[in-house]
Amino acid sequence: MLSVRSIEKVFGSRDSVTHALAGISFDVAAGEFVGIMGPSGSGKTTLLNCVSTIDTVTSGHIIVGGRDITGMSRRQLAKFRRDDLGFIFQDSNLLDTLTGFENISLALTIKGEPARSIPGKVNAMAARLGVDQVLQKYPYQMSGGQKQRVAAARAMVTGPKLILADEPTGALDSRAATVMLEIMEMMNTQMGATIMMVTHDAFAASYTNRVLFIKDGAVFNELRRGDESRDAFFARIMEVVSFLGGEAGHVS
Numbered sequence: 001m002l003s004v005r006s007i008e009k010v011f012g013s014r015d016s017v018t019h020a021l022a023g024i025s026f027d028v029a030a031g032e033f034v035g036i037m038g039p040s041g042s043g044k045t046t047l048l049n050c051v052s053t054i055d056t057v058t059s060g061h062i063i064v065g066g067r068d069i070t071g072m073s074r075r076q077l078a079k080f081r082r083d084d085l086g087f088i089f090q091d092s093n094l095l096d097t098l099t100g101f102e103n104i105s106l107a108l109t110i111k112g113e114p115a116r117s118i119p120g121k122v123n124a125m126a127a128r129l130g131v132d133q134v135l136q137k138y139p140y141q142m143s144g145g146q147k148q149r150v151a152a153a154r155a156m157v158t159g160p161k162l163i164l165a166d167e168p169t170g171a172l173d174s175r176a177a178t179v180m181l182e183i184m185e186m187m188n189t190q191m192g193a194t195i196m197m198v199t200h201d202a203f204a205a206s207y208t209n210r211v212l213f214i215k216d217g218a219v220f221n222e223l224r225r226g227d228e229s230r231d232a233f234f235a236r237i238m239e240v241v242s243f244l245g246g247e248a249g250h251v252s
C-alpha cells in the first residue's frame with residue numbers, strides 16, 4: 001500500500017544543513033496498523049509531512065497504491081490527498097462552525113459524493129465509531145475524545161487507501177485515549193483501514209501490528225506484535241524505548 005524508498009530530506013543551505021531524513025525505506029502493507037516512534041528530532045514529523053505531501057522530499061520515492069507521489073503535479077497531489085488519504089491530528093482540526101454531522105459530510109461533499117448518499121454514509125460511520133449521539137453538536141459542545149472520534153469518522157468516511165495519524169491520543173486523558181485506540185484498532189481489524197500512526201506513547205503504539213523506531217532519519221529498529229498480547233507487546237516496546245534512552249525516555 002505504502003512504499004517509502006530511500007527518502008532523504010535536507011533542510012537548510014550550505015552553512016547549516018540538517019538531514020532530517022537520511023535515506024529511510026520501509027513498506028506498509030494493505031490492512032496494516034503501523035506505529036512510528038523515535039526520540040524528539042528523529043524525523044517523525046518530517047516523514048509524516050512527506051507522505052502526506054505537505055512537504056516535498058529531497059530525493060527518493062514514495063509509492064502509495066502503486067502511484068509515485070513524489071513526481072505528481074500540484075493538481076494531482078490535491079486530488080490524491082482528497083481521495084486517497086485520511087488524516088487524524090493531535091488536535092481534531094474539526095471546523096468550529098460546523099456540527100459533527102456537517103464536519104463528516106464535508107469530506108464526502110469535497111470528494112464529489114452525490115448529495116443523496118451522504119446522510120446514510122455519515123450516519124453509518126458515526127454509529128460504528130460511537131459518535132452518533134453527538135452528530136448535532138458543535139465541536140465546543142463535545143468532549144476531547146468525542147472530537148477525536150468525529151475526526152476519525154471524517155477520515156474514514158471517504159474510504160481512503162491510507163490513514164495518517166499524528167499523535168491522535170496526545171491531547172486526551174488516559175480513559176479517552178484508550179477508547180480512541182480501541183476505535184482505531186477496530187477501524188483496522190474490522191473495517192480494513194491501513195493506518196500509519198506517529199506517537200511518543202508506548203501504550204498507544206502497543207495497539208498497532210508493528211512499530212518502526214526512527215533515529216537520525218533512518219529506521220533503527222522494528223518490532224512486530226505477531227500473536228502476542230498487547231501487554232507483552234507493550235513491554236517489548238518499552239525495552240526499545242529505554243534502550244534509546246535520553247530524550248526517548250519521554251516516549252512513554
Ligand SMILES: Nc1ncnc2c1ncn2[C@@H]1O[C@H](COP(=O)(O)OP(=O)(O)OP(=O)(O)O)[C@@H](O)[C@H]1O
Pocket residue numbers: 011012018019020038039040041042043044045046047
Ligand atoms: N523547516 C525546517 N527547517 C530546518 N530544520 C528542520 C525543519 N523541520 C525540521 N527540521 C529538523 O529536522 C530534524 C527532524 O525534525 P522532526 O520535526 O521531523 O522530528 P520529530 O521526530 O518529529 O521530533 P518531535 O518528536 O520533537 O516532534 C530536526 O533536527 C529538526 O530540527
